Amino acid sequence: MATTESIQKAYIDYVLTEGKQPQSVYVFAKKNKMAEEEFYRFFGSFDAIEQSIWTSLMQKTISEIRSQEIWPQYSSREKALSFFYSFFELLKGSRSFAVYSIKKHKTIGTPKVLEPAKDIFEEFATGILNEGLESAELNDRKFFSKRYKDALWVQFGFVLNFWIHDDSAGFEKTDEAIEKGVNVTFDLFQRSPIDNLFEYGKFLAKNGGIKEKMGF
Amino acid sequence: MSDNKPKEQNSIPTSKVERSAKFVTTGLKIGGNYIKHYSKKLFNPDLDRSELNEDNATDIYQSLSELKGSALKVAQMLSMDKNLLPQAYVDKFSQSQYNAPPLSGPLIVQTFKKYFGKTPEQIYDKFNIRSTNAASIGQVHQAELNGKKLAVKIQYPGVGDSISSDLKLIKPFAFRMLGMSEKELDVYMKEVEERLLEETDYELEVRRSIEFSIACKVLDNVVFPDYYPDLSSKRIITMDWLEGIHLKEFLATNPLQELRDRIGQALWDFYNYQQHELRAVHADPHPGNFLITPNGKLGVIDFGCIKVMPDDFYYPFFSLTSTNLFADKEETIKAFRKLEMILPSDTPQQVNFYHELYKQMISLFAKPYITDVFDFSDKAFFDDLFGFGEKVAKMPEFKQARGVKHFIYINRTNFGLYNILHELKARVKTDTYKPHVQELDQVE
Numbered sequence: 010m011a012t013t014e015s016i017q018k019a020y021i022d023y024v025l026t027e028g029k030q031p032q033s034v035y036v037f038a039k040k041n042k043m044a045e046e047e048f049y050r051f052f053g054s055f056d057a058i059e060q061s062i063w064t065s066l067m068q069k070t071i072s073e074i075r076s077q078e079i080w081p082q083y084s085s086r087e088k089a090l091s092f093f094y095s096f097f098e099l100l101k102g103s104r105s106f107a108v109y110s111i112k113k114h115k116t117i118g119t120p121k122v123l124e125p126a127k128d129i130f131e132e133f134a135t136g137i138l139n140e141g142l143e144s145a146e147l148n149d150r151k152f153f154s155k156r157y158k159d160a161l162w163v164q165f166g167f168v169l170n171f172w173i174h175d176d177s178a179g180f181e182k183t184d185e186a187i188e189k190g191v192n193v194t195f196d197l198f199q200r201s202p203i204d205n206l207f208e209y210g211k212f213l214a215k216n217g218g219i220k221e222k223m224g225f
Numbered sequence: 226m227s228d229n230k231p232k233e234q235n236s237i238p239t240s241k242v243e244r245s246a247k248f249v250t251t252g253l254k255i256g257g258n259y260i261k262h263y264s265k266k267l268f269n270p271d272l273d274r275s276e277l278n279e280d281n282a283t284d285i286y287q288s289l290s291e292l293k294g295s296a297l298k299v300a301q302m303l304s305m306d307k308n309l310l311p312q313a314y315v316d317k318f319s320q321s322q323y324n325a326p327p328l329s330g331p332l333i334v335q336t337f338k339k340y341f342g343k344t345p346e347q348i349y350d351k352f353n354i355r356s357t358n359a360a361s362i363g364q365v366h367q368a369e370l371n372g373k374k375l376a377v378k379i380q381y382p383g384v385g386d387s388i389s390s391d392l393k394l395i396k397p398f399a400f401r402m403l404g405m406s407e408k409e410l411d412v413y414m415k416e417v418e419e420r421l422l423e424e425t426d427y428e429l430e431v432r433r434s435i436e437f438s439i440a441c442k443v444l445d446n447v448v449f450p451d452y453y454p455d456l457s458s459k460r461i462i463t464m465d466w467l468e469g470i471h472l473k474e475f476l477a478t479n480p481l482q483e484l485r486d487r488i489g490q491a492l493w494d495f496y497n498y499q500q501h502e503l504r505a506v507h508a509d510p511h512p513g514n515f516l517i518t519p520n521g522k523l524g525v526i527d528f529g530c531i532k533v534m535p536d537d538f539y540y541p542f543f544s545l546t547s548t549n550l551f552a553d554k555e556e557t558i559k560a561f562r563k564l565e566m567i568l569p570s571d572t573p574q575q576v577n578f579y580h581e582l583y584k585q586m587i588s589l590f591a592k593p594y595i596t597d598v599f600d601f602s603d604k605a606f607f608d609d610l611f612g613f614g615e616k617v618a619k620m621p622e623f624k625q626a627r628g629v630k631h632f633i634y635i636n637r638t639n640f641g642l643y644n645i646l647h648e649l650k651a652r653v654k655t656d657t658y659k660p661h662v663q664e665l666d667q668v669e
Contacts, residue, residue, distance in 0.1 A: 087330045090330075182382075185382050188332050203443075205446065
């Protein structure tokens with residue numbers, strides 16, 4: 010009996026050995042001694058398998074970090090960092106597949122295989138960002154606060170690319186990239202001198218005519 | 226300093242705060258250099274990094290040479306001006322690492338998972354995710370296991386890489402600015418790089434810490450934490466938490482002379498026992514590496530930097546300080562030649578000149594060894610030392626590279642020790658662990 014996992018496994022094995030997707034579902038099913046029909050009970054296409062591999066990595070990471078004892082004590086920033094570290098730690102186990110899957114899609118923007126994973130990521134990110142906004146760890150800015158999650162996704166894409174090209178022992182450089190990158194992103198989410206400058210500008214605009222009042 | 230005339234220096238930063246401020250500004254300037262570089266690169270993608278490197282190196286060098294004052298004066302003296310650069314590096318690195326931002330909680334968890342496959346909570350009964358202290362290239366956390374209070378040291382990622390790349394970056398400029406040949410400077414640079422890289426190897430540090438704490442058990446009033454190799458890895462060290470206060474806080478409590486003497490004696494014994502009995506020495510006498518325990522003992526908490534002394538350095542050097550070798554000019558010059566303080570290419574006048582100056586220098590350095598008891602509060606002695614260092618630093622004869630590479634760390638160690646003892650105003654029995662120089666005859 011085939012399962013989601015067994016098909017994922019067989020597929021990964023195939024693409025990593027052959028370097029490309031199977032010619033057809035028929036060929037793939039026959040090779041794995043199952044009916045083509047059975048395949049479709051689980052997946053609609055090969056890309057769907059890849060998508061499911063990414064989403065299960067994402068889900069596994071999130072449930073793992075949430076089960077850590079320290080999780081409730083973390084700030085939003087730390088929760089995001091924790092996600093990044095754990096995700097790339099987990100991804101190490103499927104590095105060859107990840108590299109194959111990402112490199113295959115030479116598109117600008119989010120690769121198709123990552124689209125469902127992106128939804129999970131965004132849901133997770135929105136959750137921790139809202140916590141941060143509520144606790145005033147992050148600065149609530151009109152319009153912009155809604156885009157914070159996009160900035161985190163961009164960060165995710167950046168780190169993923171960095172990791173693919175990282176050849177340092179133990180991917181230590183990726184750890185550095187996460188530590189520095191995520192921190193910078195969260196620094197931008199926090200109240201910054203720009204906010205104060207903006208406030209000041211607003212104040213001056215509201216209190217127009219100051220020049221006259223001061224007698225200049 | 227050949228054709229590149231350094232900018233005039235109106236004042237020398239004196240206090241520690243000013244010195245670190247110096248490094249912060251350098252950091253900012255370098256940050257600025259990167260911004261400059263990348264904004265230029267936006268318009269000209271072909272731009273290579275050489276201009277950036279040059280900007281950085283100039284700024285680093287500028288700040289290093291401005292530091293010539295109190296911090297390096299001592300080191301310069303026996304280390305002869307050429308060592309200024311590596312010495313300054315040592316300081317710069319420890320300084321800049323102190324300024325490193327603390328590791329985030331998740332990175333700590335990640336580091337543990339990477340090396341042990343477990344989170345800190347799964348390993349220890351209690352683990353404080355917020356760090357309590359900065360160590361030279363990492364940070365220290367408090368933990369508890371089986372009722373024991375532990376100190377867990379975690380290293381910043383990528384430290385090793387940045388050491389090598391920083392050194393590589395500065396090299397070509399150092400050659401040019403010091404007017405030294407690559408071969409001359411390389412020897413010293415390598416020595417510094419080796420030691421710095423060793424410091425990033427925590428597995429090595431645990432092994433050495435255990436070795437040294439066992440070897441030094443014979444010493445009175447010196448205590449070491451226990452180390453736990455099973456709970457340590459390349460980036461993590463677990464050891465006992467030593468209760469105690471640092472030197473500065475200790476001095477602020479206005480300790481009795483008797484207690485100062487006891488701590489000073491412990492320090493003296495610790496260093497001289499290592500130098501003369503173990504021939505390898507804890508080469509980082511930074512006050513932060515010591516604690517004074519509540520019952521008045523000296524706690525040693527960091528064995529990251531160890532300098533091993535080979536025989537061909539040990540015997541000629543300590544026979545200069547601890548025998549009446551100076552009475553015999555020929556033999557003295559022979560020893561100087563072995564230590565490369567006098568070079569084969571020197572003219573007879575030069576031989577005389579260096580002989581005279583090094584003799585003065587070493588006699589001054591060896592003063593504490595000559596009497597059985599030495600009072601390190603003696604301001605006149607330190608004024609002499611600093612004054613001599615200053616004088617030598619200005620002499621054109623000392624611009625050139627002289628002395629074997631081992632001097633860098635041995636000088637740093639002994640002058641660091643002298644400095645701490647001076648701060649302690651301790652009276653120390655200096656004949657406890659004497660150099661063994663009698664083997665000299667057998668070696669020859």
